[in-house]
Amino acid sequence: MDNGRYLLNRIIRFFLIVSFAFLGTLVYMLEDSTKPEILMGVYNTSYDSVSFDHEIPYLFSDSVVPVSIDSAGNRSWGIKRNxxxxxxxxxxxxxxxxxxxxxxxxxxxxxxxxxxxxxGYENG
Structure with a gap:
């Protein structure tokens, strides 16, 4: 019975040590990844460390998008005026x-x- 307890105790200690090591590594990595240098200057207040070599493409096409307006009647938001x-x-x-x-x-x-x-909705 003592061998079983001893083995269980060793297994628990091993998992605790591995868990703390993993948690410490994770915290270190997360802390390091939020620095502006890692984010390629996104949050910098200076243009010195920002690279302008990479162009960010426009999200939408530059072509003309046809739009139609329904002018059959007036539509508006708000109260109906009589x-x-x-x-x-x-x-x-x-x-x-x-x-x-x-x-x-x-x-x-x-x-x-x-x-x-x-x-407002903030006050219930």
Missing amino acids: KGALPDPDPGSVELLEKHNGVWTGDTSKKIIYITFDQ
């Missing part, structure tokens, strides 16, 4: 605003400007 009337609300938006004490449109007979603030 001449002389209020814009139509999105379905369900009025109910959602009322649920959270919001307002879709105020009293349109008064000249009051409502300022809204969008806190």
Whole structure:
């Protein structure tokens, strides 16, 4: 039984040593590969060490690409404007605003400007 424990202990030690050696080598290689010299001057702030011998080809062809425009009707992003009337609300938006004490449109007979603030998705 002692031979079995001794052998298991030796195997565990061997794997630990090999693991630490591999990890150390990996960390050294990663640290060394992020230096600007290794990246061929990509992150240098000076042009002294940048090589201009290698030309980077243009990603797209230089030929003309035919484009057509559909002018059958006006398209736009945003609210739909109704001449002389209020814009139509999105379905369900009025109910959602009322649920959270919001307002879709105020009293349109008064000249009051409502300022809204969008806190964005970062604030939940």
